[in-house]
Amino acid sequence: MNIQRFNAPTAREALAKARHAFGDGTLILSNxxxxxxxxxxATGEETLSALDSTESFANRSKDQPALRRATLPSVPETSTPVEEDATQLAMSTLSFQDYVRERMLRRRHESMTGPTAAAVQEAAPERTPKAAALPGPRQIEIQAPIKVTAVPKPAPVPAAPHAPALSQGIVNELHAMKALIEDRFNTLTWLGQARQSPIQSNLMLKLIRAGYSPTLARTILERMPEEMGATDSVRWVMDILERNLKTDAATRPIHEEGGTYALVGATGVGKTTTAAKLAGLCARTHGPASVGLITLDTYRVGAHEQLRAFGRMLGVVAHLAHDRAALQDLLNLLGNKKMVLIDTTGLAPNDPRKRGMLDVLDLPGVNRLLVLNAGGHGDSLDDVVSSFKSTGAQQAVLSKTDEAAKLGPALDAIVRHQLVLRGVTMGQKVPEDWEAADAAKLVRQSMRSPAKSAFDPKPADLDFFFTPASASQAGRLDA
Incomplete structure (x- = not known):
């Protein structure tokens, strides 16, 4: 009996090897x-013929043991082991094919009744076909003995390693590149529209020359109706600025309203003079006894003497507080006053002492009043507003308007940061040089054509001054 095993990477290759060995009559016994x-x-088709002839021979051999014993030479009782082995060998040779068949059937029975046979047949019935034959001109289906084996569990596939995370520097550069591309496309789109509308181009140039930022200018002009003429468009832009410049025109003036106010801001913006003007206005309305003056300025030489001199002019006593506890005691002492004004030290936005001073002012009932220099640069004003920002409504006073060449940068900062303008000061007269905040008047002053200077852009320079608007920069705008 010719039975062979064939190993190959795939079933197709193994079957090809078997067919090459046994031809078209190849029979698959197991896989x-x-x-x-x-x-x-696998084996050949000749094995089937041998098995068939073996069956008839096996039936005949059951009746022939005596015949074989008769034909064989008689073995005496005193035969040697060698002779017995020869006799047994002769018998095994005659029944070798029966022996092979019985052994194959026994193995198949053991494998089918093994502990894993039933489970394997349920889990993978496709692995135990009853019969298989290679395609050929003579296909035969036989009950082939199949060796059943347990299906091994597939080895766990290791997870693919994660791609290394990009460094933060590369991520920042990608975000910056994306923002730059978006900015340039937005710029080209808007400038293309502006060139088609000369009115928008002229208004953009006028706003930038007045000191307004390109961010705010573009935010306004993007909302302007297209059918407006030149005169109506200028009036519309000014109305938008007036509407978004918040003032206390709808409420009582600050000196009549009263309260406790700490004047904060950068160095040299006129905090002490502004405090004296407010004290003079309150004293004129409610009497000198209604005003309390406190200074925290222990750094500047003569700061306390300056406020004390203003107090003597108004008949008001000026007090000095060195720390938070002293300030709390003075506020309790002056609790019955109509208005209490606290003059603070002028500090730059990046001064490390600023945090400590703001902590001293962090007391119940103390409102911050930010003093802005009307002649300041737009970037400097932005830095000051962001540095001294507090919770709640942001109140401000615009000082030194008589020294400002352009009011546009200051009004631009107030509009974008949504500050509430409580008053305007000019000059050194106390308390005369104080005005109520009038949005229409301030916008008209800012839009007047100033004298030409080297800092005024030309129409061809709009491409370089243009910056796209964003929600964080432009803030909330009511149009």
Whole structure:
């Protein structure tokens, strides 16, 4: 009996090897997966004929043991082991094919009744076909003995390693590149529209020359109706600025309203003079006894003497507080006053002492009043507003308007940061040089054509001054 095993990486290759060995009459006895691929056990069609002839020979051999014993030489009782082995060998040779068939059937029975046979047949019935034959001109279906083996569990596939995370520097550069591309496309789009509308271009140039930022100018002009003429468009832009410049025109003036106010801001913006003007206005309305003056300025030489001199002019006593506890005691002492004004030290936005001073002012009932220099640069004003920002409504006073060449930068900062303008000061007269905040008047002053200077852009320079608007920069705008 010719039975062979064929191993190959795939079942197709193993079957090809078997067919090459046995021809078209190849019979597949079993197939199973191995560590290197697939193992196929096959034999030729001649084996089937041998098995058929073996069956008839086996039936005949049952009746012939006596005949074989008769034909064989008689073995005496005193035969040697060698002779007995020869006799047994002769018998085994005659029944070798029966022996092979019985052994194959026994193995098949053991494998089918093994502990894993039932489970394997339920889990993978496709691995135990009853019969298989290679395609050919003479296909035969036989009950082939199949060796059943447990299906090994597939080895766990290791997870693919994660791609290394990009460094923060590369991520920042990608975000910056994306923002730059978006900015340039937005710029080209808007400038293309502006060139088609000369009115928008002229208004953009006028706003920038007045000191307004390109961010605010573009935010306003993007909302302007297209059908407006030149005169109506200028009036519309000024109305938008007036509407978004918040003032206390709808409420009582600050000196009549009263309260406790700490004047904060950068160095040299006129905090002490502004405090004296407010004290003079309150004293004129409610009497000198209604005003309390406190200074925290212990750094500047003569700061306390300056406020005390203003107090003597108004008949008001000026007090000095060195720390938070002293300030709390003075506020309790002056609790019955109509208005209490606290003059603070002028500090730059990046001064490390600023945090400590703001902590001293962090007391119940103390409102901050930010003093802005009307002649300041737009970037400097932005830095000051962001540095001294507090919770709640942001109140401000615009000082030194008589020294400002352009009011546009200051009004631009107030509009974008949504500050509430409580008053305007000019000059050194106390308390005369104080005005109520009038949005229409301030906008008209800012839009007047100033004298030409080297800092005024030309129409061809709009491409360089243009910056796209964003929600964080432009803030909330009512149009």
């Amino acid at each position: 199973r997966p191995t560590a290197t691929g697939v193992e196929v056990v």
